[in-house]
Amino acid sequence: MACVTIVNCSILLNGESAEPFNAAKGLRQGDPMSSFLFAIAMEYLSRLLKGLKQDKQFKYHPRCSKLGITHLCFADDLLLFVRVYCGGMDPMQKAAVIQALSYTEGQLPFKYLGVPLDTKKLSILQLQPLITKMVAKITSWTAKKLSYAGRAQLVQTVLFAIQSYWAQLFTLPVQIVKLIEAYCRSYLWSGGNVLTKKLLLAWEKVCLPKSVGGLNLTNLQVWNSAAIAKTYWDLTHKQDKLWIKWIHAYYVKRQRIDDMSIPQSASWMIRKIFEAKQIINQLHRPLDEQTIIIKHIYLQLIPIHSKMDWRCLMFQNNARPKAIFTMWIQNHGRLLTKDRLKRWGLHMDETCVLCQADKETREHLFAECAYANRLWTRLSQWAQVHSIVPNIWIQYFQLIIHHSKGKTASAMLLKMMYVEYIYVLWRERNTRIFEGASREHEALAREVVSMCYFRADKKVKGLIQNL
Numbered sequence: 001m002a003c004v005t006i007v008n009c010s011i012l013l014n015g016e017s018a019e020p021f022n023a024a025k026g027l028r029q030g031d032p033m034s035s036f037l038f039a040i041a042m043e044y045l046s047r048l049l050k051g052l053k054q055d056k057q058f059k060y061h062p063r064c065s066k067l068g069i070t071h072l073c074f075a076d077d078l079l080l081f082v083r084v085y086c087g088g089m090d091p092m093q094k095a096a097v098i099q100a101l102s103y104t105e106g107q108l109p110f111k112y113l114g115v116p117l118d119t120k121k122l123s124i125l126q127l128q129p130l131i132t133k134m135v136a137k138i139t140s141w142t143a144k145k146l147s148y149a150g151r152a153q154l155v156q157t158v159l160f161a162i163q164s165y166w167a168q169l170f171t172l173p174v175q176i177v178k179l180i181e182a183y184c185r186s187y188l189w190s191g192g193n194v195l196t197k198k199l200l201l202a203w204e205k206v207c208l209p210k211s212v213g214g215l216n217l218t219n220l221q222v223w224n225s226a227a228i229a230k231t232y233w234d235l236t237h238k239q240d241k242l243w244i245k246w247i248h249a250y251y252v253k254r255q256r257i258d259d260m261s262i263p264q265s266a267s268w269m270i271r272k273i274f275e276a277k278q279i280i281n282q283l284h285r286p287l288d289e290q291t292i293i294i295k296h297i298y299l300q301l302i303p304i305h306s307k308m309d310w311r312c313l314m315f316q317n318n319a320r321p322k323a324i325f326t327m328w329i330q331n332h333g334r335l336l337t338k339d340r341l342k343r344w345g346l347h348m349d350e351t352c353v354l355c356q357a358d359k360e361t362r363e364h365l366f367a368e369c370a371y372a373n374r375l376w377t378r379l380s381q382w383a384q385v386h387s388i389v390p391n392i393w394i395q396y397f398q399l400i401i402h403h404s405k406g407k408t409a410s411a412m413l414l415k416m417m418y419v420e421y422i423y424v425l426w427r428e429r430n431t432r433i434f435e436g437a438s439r440e441h442e443a444l445a446r447e448v449v450s451m452c453y454f455r456a457d458k459k460v461k462g463l464i465q466n467l
Contacts, residue, residue, distance in 0.1 A: 042073055049080070059083040066249040067242075077112075115169055121268040127176050130166050134159055134183055138193040148329075149321035151191060152215055155184045160218050167224040168231075168294075171272045177221045184217075200334040210314040212305040215328065219302065225279055226298035232276035233297075237289060310397075312405050312415065318455045319416045323423035330362065330422055337362055353432045354425075363393035365429065372425055375441040379448055383417055384467060385410075409463040413452065416460070420448040 008020040049071045052058040061081035064070070072079040098105055109118035109126060116126045137158060146154070163180055166172065181203055182195050188206070189199040208214025235244055236257050247270065248254075251263040262274040280287075283300045310331050317324055329335050338350045338360040352360040354371035366372060367390040376390050388403065390396040404415040424444045432438050453464050 038076065042078070045078070046071065046073060063246075063250060067246060069242075069246075115166060119267050122170060122173075124173065124175060127166075127172070130163060130176070131179060131183075134162055134180060135193055137162065138183060138187045141187070142192055146191065147322035147325070148188065149325040151188050152217065152325065153321070155188055156217050159184055159187075160220075163220060164223070164227075167220070168227045170269060171228055172220075172224050174221070177224065181220055200329055200336075201332060205332075208305060209302070211307050211311045213308045213311075213332065215325075218298075222301045223294070223298050225276070226294050226301055228272060229276040229279040229297050230292070230294045232273050233280060233287065233292060235273060310401050312401060313419065316407070316412065317415050317419060318412070318457060318460070319419035320423065320451065320455070323419045326426055327419045327422045330366070330426070333362055335362060335426065337365060353429060360429075366422060366425060367391070367393040367396045371441060375425065375444055376421060378441060378445040379417055379421060382445070382449055382467060383413060385414060409459045412460045413456070413463060416452050416456065417448060420451050424448055 008022050010020045011018045052070055053068060058070075059082065061069070061083055064081045069081055071081060109116045109120075109122075111117070116122060116129075118126070141151075141154060159180075163172075183193070185199060185203045185206075186192065186194065186196045190196050204219075205213060206215050207217045207219040210216050234241070235247060238244055239248070251266055251270065252260065257274075258277065262271050264271070266274075279297070279301070283297065285300060287296060308331075313327065313331075314324065319327075326335075334340075338348060338352075339362075341348065342350060350359045352358055352364060352369055354365070355369045357370060358364050358368070373390055376388075380386055380388060385403065388396065388399045400414070400418050404411050404418070424447055428439060428444060453461065456464060
């Protein structure tokens with residue numbers, strides 16, 4: 001035990017380390033040996049608890065005897081399963097027993113590993129900590145001036161990760177899921193932590209795959225169903241996990257799971273797992289037993305939609321994410337051009353601020369405007385794509401889609417250049433309206449060219465160098 005008590009410490013004085021001195025006892029905080037000693041102690045305690053099976057006075061918990069479970073260890077937590085009778089015991093005697101054992105009396109529900117545990121269905125109040133945690137995250141981001149693309153990334157990674165832990169354990173109430181989606185939707189479109197209905201596209205469209213016109217954000221309701229369905233699939237195909245052995249021992253009882261009825265004596269969560277059999281049965285493709293993950297079930301539960309003809313612009317595009325997001329909104333016809341604002345009842349000058357010659361519409365702004373024509377002509381000369389002339393919007397857009405298909409360097413360059421062209425043109429329009437500043441089309445062309453060069457991969461960069 002000398003290694004346990006011999007601890008030396010050193011102090012920095014004026015940036016220099018003083019001579020080490022020995023401590024009386026104990027380990028330094030964070031010492032690698034701490035976890036090792038803890039594991040040794042818990043292993044010894046675990047063996048002692050397993051020895052209780054040989055004691056005739058030991059009484060199993062009513063739901064643990066078939067598998068001989070006396071305790072469970074997880075990290076630094078110990079769950080002891082025994083049968084203890086306190087009925088008819090005097091409160092003073094009960095308090096004396098608790099004090100002697102150094103235990104605290106708990107009641108369901110209680111929180112363990114960050115989530116509430118209860119035999120009954122979780123209430124909205126018990127799920128409130130999930131909402132509070134997500135709102136706190138959003139509040140910490142409101143001061144940051146993030147683009148739509150930046151917010152979408154935070155929603156998909158951070159906010160989804162917070163709720164996914166809960167969603168893999170419980171079937172979340174529809175009210176909670178809608179509230180979570182409302183906060184995610186409001187943050188994406190407004191950048192704030194206050195619920196709002198001001199949005200450019202419906203949340204259902206945002207959550208669709210990119211190939212059918214969405215941003216591939218996760219549909220929380222569908223993902224929750226897929227996660228519970230994956231748990232049911234594990235129950236029917238895996239026998240090596242303790243919780244699966246326990247459910248088979250007390251509820252399945254050698255029955256065929258696909259044919260048995262839902263055990264009504266089980267807790268609400270186990271009943272929800274058995275109900276997920278309907279989700280597995282409605283999948284239109286068989287699941288691979290070796291590589292199945294929640295995503296495989298999720299993709300089959302998403303409603304089937306027709307693919308967008310401009311989907312090639314969304315994939316393998318090295319343009320700036322905020323430029324891709326702007327192009328995505330523009331493809332749906334939801335940019336706040338003056339013709340759309342006028343349909344909403346706003347009174348304003350409808351003249352295009354770039355050319356001062358015609359009314360501002362999506363078709364005019366990105367294809368028919370003289371300023372936009374000069375910008376695209378300059379870019380097409382640089383990229384040597386003279387066949388694409390922006391005269392009529394539909395024809396121009398179809399030519400862009402046609403020449404952007406494939407994995408050639410020229411196709412990759414064209415889609416990146418087109419997306420950057422849409423972005424800088426839209427930003428120039430906004431700068432002239434809200435800041436009163438303007439730039440010549442040559443300056444915008446140089447910005448697009450530099451972005452294409454710096455963000456291009458090796459193959460496309462080689463093509464650019466030869467232009």
